[in-house]
Amino acid sequence: xxxxxxxxxxxxxxxxxxxxxxxxxxxxxxxxxxxxxxxxxxxxxxxxxxxxxxxxxxxxxxxxxxxxxxxxxxxxxxxxxxxxxxxxxxxxxxxxxxxxxxxxxxxxxxxxxxxxxxxxxxxxxxxxxxxxxxxxxxxxxxxxxxxxxxxxxxxxxxxxxxxxxxxxxxxxxxxxxxxxxxxxxxxxxxxxxxxxxxxxxxxxxxxxxxxxxxxxxxxxxxxxxxxxxxxxxxxxxxxxxxxxxxxxxxxxxxxxxxxxxxxxxxxxxxxxxxxxxxxxxxxxxxxxxxxxxxxxxxxxxxxxxxxxxxxxxxxxxxxxxxxxxxxxxxxxxx
Numbered sequence: 001x002x003x004x005x006x007x008x009x010x011x012x013x014x015x016x017x018x019x020x021x022x023x024x025x026x027x028x029x030x031x032x033x034x035x036x037x038x039x040x041x042x043x044x045x046x047x048x049x050x051x052x053x054x055x056x057x058x059x060x061x062x063x064x065x066x067x068x069x070x071x072x073x074x075x076x077x078x079x080x081x082x083x084x085x086x087x088x089x090x091x092x093x094x095x096x097x098x099x100x101x102x103x104x105x106x107x108x109x110x111x112x113x114x115x116x117x118x119x120x121x122x123x124x125x126x127x128x129x130x131x132x133x134x135x136x137x138x139x140x141x142x143x144x145x146x147x148x149x150x151x152x153x154x155x156x157x158x159x160x161x162x163x164x165x166x167x168x169x170x171x172x173x174x175x176x177x178x179x180x181x182x183x184x185x186x187x188x189x190x191x192x193x194x195x196x197x198x199x200x201x202x203x204x205x206x207x208x209x210x211x212x213x214x215x216x217x218x219x220x221x222x223x224x225x226x227x228x229x230x231x232x233x234x235x236x237x238x239x240x241x242x243x244x245x246x247x248x249x250x251x252x253x254x255x256x257x258x259x260x261x262x263x264x265x266x267x268x269x270x271x272x273x274x275x276x277x278x279x280x281x282x283x284x285x286x287x288x289x290x291x292x293x294x295x296x297x298x299x300x301x302x303x304x305x306x307x308x309x310x311x312x313x314x315x316x317x318x319x320x321x322x323x324x325x326x327x328x329x330x331x332x333x334x
Contacts, residue, residue: 009036012082012090012108014099015043015051017067018183019240019259020283022047023266024136025093026153029056031144032091040087042078042102049241050263053155063102070098079105091143097121112143133282152286155266157248165245169234175208176327177247177264179255180224181217181235185305187277188257190315192220196227197320198254203230205328207251210234212243212260252331254323257283265290270330272323276314277302289330293318 011032016022022043029039033056040059041051051060063078065071083106090103095116103111104122112125120126130139137150166173180195182188199209209228211221215236225231238246247253247263252270255261257278265271265285273285275294279301284292294300300314307314 009038009089010040010085010087011037012087012103012106013039013041013057014090014092014094014103014113015041015047016093017044017047019047019050020262021093021136022050023153023155023259023262024283024286025140026054026056026155026266027137027150028091028093028140028144029054030151030154031141032056033058035144037089040085046240049239049244050155052241053157053244053267055154055156065098075101076105078102082106082108092123093140093143114139114143133279135281136283137286152288153262153266154268155244155263157245157267161241162245162249165238165242166249168242169232169237169246171210171232171246171249172208173249174251175210175232175246175249176202177250177253177255178209178211178224178231179213179253179258179260179264180211180220181213181260182256182258185277187302187304187307187312187315189220190256190274190276190318191312192223193227194316194318194320194323195220195254196224198323199224199228199231201320201324203228208232210246212238212246252327254327255285261285270327272327272330274315274318274323276300276312277304277307279303291326291330293323293326 032039038058041057042061043051045062048060048062051057079102087108089110090108092100092113097117100122111123113123114129115126141150202209210232213235217235221233221235225233248267250269253264254272257275261273265287271285271290273292280292280294295314295317297314
């Protein structure tokens with residue numbers, strides 16, 4: 001029949017397991033959607049809220065796969081449900097064989113990823129690895145054979161969810177959010193006494209301050225509020241969707257190199273990332289109102305979990321006053 005409208009082709013995006021990496025995949029999702037595809041993202045529950053806030057992603061399928069386990073039966077069930085949808089392509093963002101199993105079991109004809117483990121086994125199009133420490137946004141976007149450079153990742157928070165979350169925690173909009181956690185290790189964590197001194201500077205300027213993070217960051221938050229009374233410690237008190245809402249409402253965000261830093265920047269909030277053992281040229285907080293401080297000492301980036309020299313000079317040398325001046329410069333006047 002002439003003039004009939006066809007449903008868009010569906011493609012599967014196998015999301016990374018880390019929050020920051022998932023944010024870096026947004027330009028790929030946007031490029032696929034702009035090309036007419038309906039993007040279905042397969043994600044762990046911890047990452048799914050980030051994908052739901054991502055322009056370009058039409059649907060998120062949560063799969064509670066256990067870290068380090070095969071979970072063969074679960075993968076087969078998920079693959080069977082996807083097989084009926086006749087997805088035309090899968091973009092596999094992880095480098096391990098396990099991340100390729102579901103699209104293979106689902107019989108998706110085009111399975112694109114990097115060679116990674118086992119020389120790209122189970123992929124139909126295995127790309128050579130890009131240079132080490134290359135820009136993650138460009139790495140993911142290249143899977144779509146897109147020649148244009150990637151834009152900054154973008155996330156959009158639901159306004160009603162933001163209002164409800166602020167009400168739930170009895171918080172004002174426009175607070176300064178501190179993110180003292182970092183999954184990889186202590187070599188990525190600015191000293192807690194510096195966070196506390198930074199919080200006092202923000203309070204001196206009349207701003208409310210809150211701390212966000214995972215349950216394992218609760219003690220860090222407690223240490224900050226002990227030295228900066230009046231700060232709210234919400235580490236472990238929010239789920240990921242609520243953390244996104246609170247970051248979206250923040251006046252500014254100070255963070256270690258972590259997943260929450262990337263979320264805040266992608267939400268368009270003024271975000272300052274503090275780098276020590278890692279390199280902001282590899283995974284910067286990519287947004288117009290974001291910046292980084294990296295001292296570029298001779299020993300960094302070492303990419304170690306803990307400081308090999310035992311000094312943590314790359315982070316201890318970033319003064320709270322310098323960090324506050326830098327973030328204040330990013331915050332637009334009222």
